[in-house]
Amino acid sequence: MIQPVPQSIDDTLALLEREHYVADRSLASVLFLALKLERPLLLEGEAGVGKTEIAKVLSSGLGRQLIRLQCYEGLDVASAVYEWNYAQQMMAIRMAEAAGEASRDRLEHDVYSMRYLIKRPLAQALEPHVGGAPILLIDEIDRADAAFEAYLLEVLSDFQITIAEIGTLKAHDKPIVILTSNRTREIHDALKRRCLYHWIDYPLFDRELAIVRAKAPKAGEVLTREIVAFVQALRQEDLFKAPGVAETLDWASALAELDAMALEPDVVHDTLGVLLKYQDDIAKLQGNAVHNMISAAREKLRV
């Protein structure tokens, strides 16, 4: 189902809600602006706070195709933008030779034609799509190197790419571009300038509760509240990597599968690996720490 782009911040919030994405108003506003102004949106935040999810939700909510480009070091034009089908090109050259095709201009025109062009995500995003402009998700841009970032400048400001052998390919409809970054590297100011920027923070208690209810409905109400209170308290601890929302959801599902009705120190100990991924952090919660945190969380819930 193709949906029109939302016309107000409230519309945007409603759209996200329909797709079970619990967002705060600031995120909805910046998303609305990005859609309205047709500007790329750069989302930064700790791992597991739902950056990539935004693009997926938009894709299903608006009924647009999602084109995803996962960045990595050394990502180059050949795997991000376009590539020629060399085998077929060489074949074409040989065939032309065999057929006595003499004109070099003609041959060049034939060999560098759309037939032999393999389009990669960025080029695909500029093509016309049935359901309207697609959603282009450039995931973890910080993993690509600075050279690729520089290449993106043309794509993101003019929505066009230059293919050396043919010319410029311009977007039919401007795609909706979402970039995410985990900040393993600073993104260059020139790229940031072209985007709207939003920092997604860990949600507060009420919102996280809403998220867990929406995404992990199997967990009972008591358990859900305790889980959220516990994770919220855990984020205040001096940890190397605080658990993200994704971890909370995993944990809620895990505890629900284990038929837990409420948090018990033993069960928490056994499942800590779902929440914390560093041995130092897990070691910090040995002994009575978990028991104390559960009591504290319950105390807080009672108030």
Place this chain on the structure above:
Amino acid sequence: MSGFFLHNLVHFARVLRAAGVQISPHNVIDAQEAIATLGFADRADMKACLRAIFIKQHDQLALFDEAFDIFWRKRGVIEKLIAAMGPQLKKADEQKSSPRIGARRLAEAFQPRTSKSQAQARVEFDARLTTSDIERLQSKDFEQMSADELMLAQKALAHLHLPDDLMRVRRMMPTSRQERIDPRAMVRAMMRTGGHSIELRYRTHRTQPPPIVALCDISGSMNDYTRMFLHFLHALSAQGRVVHGFLFGTRLTNVTRALRARDIDDALARCAQAVPDWNGGTRIGSSIAQFNRQWARRVLGQGAHVILFTDGLERDGVDVLSTEMERLSKLSQRLIWLNPLLRYDHFEPKARGIVAMLPHVDDLRAAHNIVSFVDLIEALSRPLQNGLQRQR
């Protein structure tokens, strides 16, 4: 053109030259012609005109602006000239009251010099020259240098040759060596000959220098050395290397942006501004912990080499220091510790902090004179020998 203007122009050029701008006599002739063409209508026009002729580097613009304002205000030449030229009088620009960039160097350039300091300034500093004077300066402790000598040393640091350490990255580039086939280039080459012959084309991995992450102690005991180290970092950064700079006393401050200021004085001033606890005490362990937690994952990703600049005299307990050093060491491709205490011949690593840190670094080096920085550059250029120092 009146003789006294030309006199002033030459003088102005000499002032700029003394402040480090390269101006040839030919430039001065150009400037004279340009001004003659332009006439003395407007102070701003003249400034723009002289700037276009004398300045070829962006980082010297601020210096020029400042010099121009001081020089031509002091003498009031332009105003007099404009007045003499008659009716097209315009009001001169109001002076900006921005922080004075390059003020120290300009002040020195404006001062009449004795023949001795002039001779000194003319010494072209090459890191490997063997004149006895320079040799003495190269191995002289920064702390014992006079102000003049420090300046020479700073100049020398700014002109050191970069380390030529390169690391392979995953991006490819064409090569003539027979490595990987580059099909795109091959089809291009075939098209050039009309498809009659197949020429093999190759590509290989590109190499580039790894970024440098510097963690620098700013406690009182390190003052002079820290300043020189910042000069060194600024030189690296100015020559195009990716440098992330952090200063720590009792807490960590990121000064990467400050170091990127073109002018070294400006950069140092910004660093000083950014840091709340210059010349205070140090808490090495907790500062490194803060780095590990907040920054390590962000700046150590691209095979960065870490330079830790500290005397290692920890005021807090050493347990934190040891674990955090271990973590830092595991996170970094290469960890070099620069310690100015190594200037003492009989230095022995006995302080608890030093003992705690030592097992986790790849290399411990001195950093108290120019020679030690030259050596550092050489060490950076050498590939890391596995398991040589690091006891893991």
